[in-house]
Amino acid sequence: xxxxxxxxxxxxxxxxxxxxxxxxxxxxxxxxxxxxxxxxxxxxxxxxxxxxxxxxxxxxxxxxxxxxxxxxxxxxxxxxxxxxxxxxxxxxxxxxxxxxxxxxxxxxxxxxxxxxxxxxxxxxxxxxxxxxxxxxxxxxxxxxxxxxxxxxxxxxxxxxxxxxxxxxxxxxxxxxxxxxxxxxxxxxxxxxxxxxxxxxxxxxxxxxxxxxxxxxxxxxxxxxxxxxxxxxxxxxxxxxxxxxxxxxxxxxxxxxxxxxxxxxxxxxxxxxxxxxxxxxxxxxxxxxxxxxxxxxxxxxxxxxxxxxxxxxxxxxxxxxxxxxxxxxxxxxxxxxxxxxxxxxxxxxxxxxxxxxxxxxxxxxxxxxxxxxxxxxxxxxxxxxxxxxxxxxxxxxxxxxxxxxxxxxxxxxxxxxxxxxxxxxxxxxxxxxxxxxxxxxxxxxxxxxxxxxxxxxxxxxxxxxxxxxxxxxxxxxxxxxxxxxxxxxxxxxxxxxxxxxxxxxxxxxxxxxxxxxxxxxxxxxxxxxxxxxxxxxxxxxxxxxxxxxxxxxxxxxxxxxxxxxxxxxxxxxxxxxxxxxxxxxxxxxxxxxxxxxxxxxxxxxxxxxxxxxxxxxxxxxxxxxxxxxxxxxxxxx
Amino acid sequence: xxxxxxxxxxxxxxxxxxxxxxxxxxxxxxxxxxxxxxxxxxxxxxxxxxxxxxxxxxxxxxxxxxxxxxxxxxxxxxxxxxxxxxxxxxxxxxxxxxxxxxxxxxxxxxxxxxxxxxxxxxxxxxxxxxxxxxxxxxxxxxxxxxxxxxxxxxxxxxxxxxxxxxxxxxxxxxxxxxxxxxxxxxxxxxxxxxxxxxxxxxxxxxxxxxxxxxxxxxxxxxxxxxxxxxxxxxxxxxxxxxxxxxxxxxxxxxxxxxxxxxxxxxxxxxxxxxxxxxxxxxxxxxxxxxxxxxxxxxxxxxxxxxxxxxxxxxxxxxxxxxxxxxxxxxxxxxxxxxxxx
Numbered sequence: 001x002x003x004x005x006x007x008x009x010x011x012x013x014x015x016x017x018x019x020x021x022x023x024x025x026x027x028x029x030x031x032x033x034x035x036x037x038x039x040x041x042x043x044x045x046x047x048x049x050x051x052x053x054x055x056x057x058x059x060x061x062x063x064x065x066x067x068x069x070x071x072x073x074x075x076x077x078x079x080x081x082x083x084x085x086x087x088x089x090x091x092x093x094x095x096x097x098x099x100x101x102x103x104x105x106x107x108x109x110x111x112x113x114x115x116x117x118x119x120x121x122x123x124x125x126x127x128x129x130x131x132x133x134x135x136x137x138x139x140x141x142x143x144x145x146x147x148x149x150x151x152x153x154x155x156x157x158x159x160x161x162x163x164x165x166x167x168x169x170x171x172x173x174x175x176x177x178x179x180x181x182x183x184x185x186x187x188x189x190x191x192x193x194x195x196x197x198x199x200x201x202x203x204x205x206x207x208x209x210x211x212x213x214x215x216x217x218x219x220x221x222x223x224x225x226x227x228x229x230x231x232x233x234x235x236x237x238x239x240x241x242x243x244x245x246x247x248x249x250x251x252x253x254x255x256x257x258x259x260x261x262x263x264x265x266x267x268x269x270x271x272x273x274x275x276x277x278x279x280x281x282x283x284x285x286x287x288x289x290x291x292x293x294x295x296x297x298x299x300x301x302x303x304x305x306x307x308x309x310x311x312x313x314x315x316x317x318x319x320x321x322x323x324x325x326x327x328x329x330x331x332x333x334x335x336x337x338x339x340x341x342x343x344x345x346x347x348x349x350x351x352x353x354x355x356x357x358x359x360x361x362x363x364x365x366x367x368x369x370x371x372x373x374x375x376x377x378x379x380x381x382x383x384x385x386x387x388x389x390x391x392x393x394x395x396x397x398x399x400x401x402x403x404x405x406x407x408x409x410x411x412x413x414x415x416x417x418x419x420x421x422x423x424x425x426x427x428x429x430x431x432x433x434x435x436x437x438x439x440x441x442x443x444x445x446x447x448x449x450x451x452x453x454x455x456x457x458x459x460x461x462x463x464x465x466x467x468x469x470x471x472x473x474x475x476x477x478x479x480x481x482x483x484x485x486x487x488x489x490x491x492x493x494x495x496x497x498x499x500x501x502x503x504x505x506x507x508x509x510x511x512x513x514x515x516x517x518x519x520x521x522x523x524x525x526x527x528x529x530x531x532x533x534x535x536x537x538x539x540x541x542x543x544x545x546x547x548x549x550x551x552x553x554x555x556x557x558x559x560x561x562x563x564x565x566x567x568x569x570x571x572x573x574x575x576x577x578x579x580x581x582x583x584x585x586x587x588x589x590x591x592x593x594x595x596x597x598x599x600x601x602x603x604x605x606x607x608x609x610x611x612x613x614x615x616x617x618x619x620x621x622x623x624x625x626x627x628x629x630x631x632x633x634x635x636x
Numbered sequence: 637x638x639x640x641x642x643x644x645x646x647x648x649x650x651x652x653x654x655x656x657x658x659x660x661x662x663x664x665x666x667x668x669x670x671x672x673x674x675x676x677x678x679x680x681x682x683x684x685x686x687x688x689x690x691x692x693x694x695x696x697x698x699x700x701x702x703x704x705x706x707x708x709x710x711x712x713x714x715x716x717x718x719x720x721x722x723x724x725x726x727x728x729x730x731x732x733x734x735x736x737x738x739x740x741x742x743x744x745x746x747x748x749x750x751x752x753x754x755x756x757x758x759x760x761x762x763x764x765x766x767x768x769x770x771x772x773x774x775x776x777x778x779x780x781x782x783x784x785x786x787x788x789x790x791x792x793x794x795x796x797x798x799x800x801x802x803x804x805x806x807x808x809x810x811x812x813x814x815x816x817x818x819x820x821x822x823x824x825x826x827x828x829x830x831x832x833x834x835x836x837x838x839x840x841x842x843x844x845x846x847x848x849x850x851x852x853x854x855x856x857x858x859x860x861x862x863x864x865x866x867x868x869x870x871x872x873x874x875x876x877x878x879x880x881x882x883x884x885x886x887x888x889x890x891x892x893x894x895x896x897x898x899x900x901x902x903x904x905x906x907x908x909x910x911x912x913x914x915x916x917x918x919x920x921x922x923x924x925x926x927x928x929x930x931x932x933x934x935x936x937x938x939x940x941x942x943x944x945x946x947x948x949x950x951x952x953x954x955x956x957x958x959x960x961x962x963x964x965x966x967x968x969x970x971x972x973x974x975x976x977x
């Protein structure tokens with residue numbers, strides 16, 4: 001027996017999906033920029049290749065990161081992915097070892113039991129049958145969890161799970177049917193021939209005792225093949241496309257390809273690599289504090305994939321980056337959302353079936369038209385020569401204690417600085433960037449850049465993480481850029497600033513744009529531990545919360561923000577610290593409105609404990625220092 | 637019928653209702669958390685709109701409660717009221733318990749804490765003060781900047797902590813607009829050469845005689861009104877306050893210097909009232925004030941029969957409304973005992 005009609009659906013499905021994935025990969029490769037193509041080529045012959053193999057094993061099969069976030073969910077994903085992988089590998093070996101011929105076509109391994117139903121002849125074969133049953137049982141246990149998750153997401157420790165489209169449901173059903181139908185087909189065959197191991201053997205015997213096993217086996221082999229075939233054919237239209245595409249993504253990432261700010265192959269690959277696991281939904285504060293459950297990344301990516309209108313989803317995000325930090329696939333979510341913000345126009349297109357299998361090559365549509373008028377009316381700025389530029393930022397002007405504290409720190413450390421936006425400066429441009437108005441933002445960036453350049457300084461210090469991020473990413477200044485927490489640390493290390501220790505407990509809130517956004521986690525904590533007793537919270541570093549005040553969300557209202565802020569403040573003040581400390585004027589303002597605990601910026605604490613203003617201050621050009629002694633009132 | 641009624645709070649509402657209760661033949665206890673009665677009225681100089689000296693009203697109220705049926709217990713904060721078998725037990729911070737047949741809650745309001753609007757610089761810059769502090773300056777006859785100068789240019793910022801989503805207060809505090817008008821006039825009277833500017837979102841002159849006062853402030857006293865919400869305040873090297881605002885009628889951003897800025901602080905549910913509400917199961921509304929049983933027919937009643945409200949613990953109110961509300965609460969108390977018979 002070498003062939004049976006029922007293997008045809010499986011074969012069609014398998015060869016279709018192989019052809020399809022190769023085709024899509026080629027299209028994607030061709031659409032990559034020249035540099036990215038080179039990167040990929042270099043990666044293929046270099047370390048990236050082996051790194052990718054390792055990562056594919058640990059992430060695509062073992063799902064290590066999901067295990068870390070949620071062990072039950074991790075077990076579910078691992079058992080399905082790794083179990084299936086083992087079943088294929090060991091099935092192929094089985095067909096090769098114990099079958100009648102070598103180098104069999106794939107269906108021989110998949111339907112091995114049908115073609116070789118005889119009981120095991122040797123000890124090795126008994127052991128092998130046991131192994132195969134074990135693997136099948138492993139997969140079925142994961143499948144059981146998956147079905148459970150669909151009906152009750154809490155059972156696998158998830159608060160929310162993703163909602164499905166019709167085709168997803170068909171594909172999901174066929175996926176669910178694959179393993180139970182295999183179990184039954186193998187069991188009936190085993191029952192008829194008295195073979196099989198602990199699972200298929202016992203179940204087969206039990207079934208054969210009251211059912212015509214031999215006759216019933218055949219339809220189940222058909223069902224098994226049909227469900228596999230259906231699953232493969234529908235794969236490109238569903239989220240299960242992540243299974244083959246993620247391999248491509250891992251390889252591309254390890255080769256050094258980055259999302260950048262243009263739509264292209266790499267964004268497309270990432271969009272298709274999302275498995276809609278729902279971890280981003282659980283990570284999102286809009287979900288767990290404000291009850292908004294339809295705007296998270298899984299839905300955004302699905303919307304883009306399925307060409308659904310996402311214009312309402314795109315701006316409804318705090319851009320805090322919590323989901324990106326937790327995404328087990330490592331999708332660069334923030335840049336993708338930024339690209340989408342720049343182009344936030346929905347172009348409805350035909351959704352014919354063929355178009356969905358073979359979509360047009362993704363090209364960036366024309367960017368949003370800029371909002372008139374331009375900023376040409378802003379008067380020319382003037383700046384003074386100094387070594388260090390201090391840019392408070394507009395939010396720090398709304399929290400003047402921070403501004404005053406920084407000035408007294410500069411004073412005490414004898415820094416030659418100029419307070420460039422003392423009279424109120426021009427916006428750094430990030431709010432415009434975040435709303436997708438890159439062109440407008442560029443006008444502000446060049447205005448400020450000119451101002452900075454004219455000072456001749458080699459260091460720019462800002463009090464605002466929002467400004468800091470855009471200075472770092474979008475300004476080409478060629479000078480050192482520091483957030484004031486980094487600068488204070490430098491002053492401490494340079495012995496320019498002498499500080500007392502205050503016997504107060506503090507907990508630190510890491511601002512999104514400074515922490516996850518710019519990777520500055522350690523300096524603020526260093527400074528804080530230097531001046532006070534720093535308490536740990538449950539939300540440190542990458543897991544830190546968003547205050548809810550984020551400029552990035554243009555959809556939610558103030559009461560909704562307050563919900564997020566209250567939840568976050570409650571978590572951060574659980575251990576009853578004397579101060580809730582942050583390093584961002586916006587976080588300070590947002591938290592200040594919702595908590596009884598005193599909320600202060602790091603600079604305010606530092607300004608309170610300055611020991612002796614050192615007399616080595618050079619007379620700088622700053623008029624505020626020359627004419628008036630700056631004192632900070634102790635209001636915290 | 638020697639019924640005992642407890643009044644919680646000896647502000648204007650508490651004193652007036654206590655007097656009326658005594659007129660009706662009840663014996664009354666008033667609990668006051670401060671060391672003397674009078675509440676916020678103690679802090680006022682002249683009252684709007686007729687510029688009567690607040691001492692006159694204060695004397696009237698002190699006179700009202702000065703009778704043998706009324707016992708005033710000062711330095712006593714009520715933390716809880718509980719109802720048992722149609723009677724009430726009032727618990728104070730000293731853990732003493734008092735019995736009563738009915739309660740009138742007159743816990744009033746707290747002023748909005750201006751530190752919460754850090755952008756206005758209260759507590760950071762010396763010459764940013766609140767309207768309540770200005771009133772005290774008038775009373776003490778000491779209208780000066782911290783360095784002793786007499787302020788030549790004074791700005792009033794309306795709606796500080798009122799109609800402000802960001803601090804969680806959606807409501808209008810009603811009396812700050814007319815207070816600003818009154819205080820602006822008084823500044824001009826104290827310092828005739830001064831310039832006074834009011835920065836407002838809307839001017840709300842809803843009471844009798846208010847609009848006339850507003851007109852007078854412009855025609856007779858030359859007070860300037862600029863429509864625009866102040867965005868931020870800074871201090872320059874001369875110690876002057878630099879205020880940024882957009883004049884929304886002209887459509888231009890402005891930057892102005894002032895010697896003194898007055899924040900027209902709004903009203904919020906008092907902290908002691910909040911504590912009382914939580915401990916006693918009294919319902920509060922979205923504005924955090926006590927929730928009246930009915931907007932039209934039950935503004936003195938709440939969710940517990942026998943506990944009545946009077947004055948600014950239910951909504952923002954001026955003195956005229958508060959006194960009327962206090963008297964109507966007593967009507968409800970009388971009605972309550974008649975029903976119970």
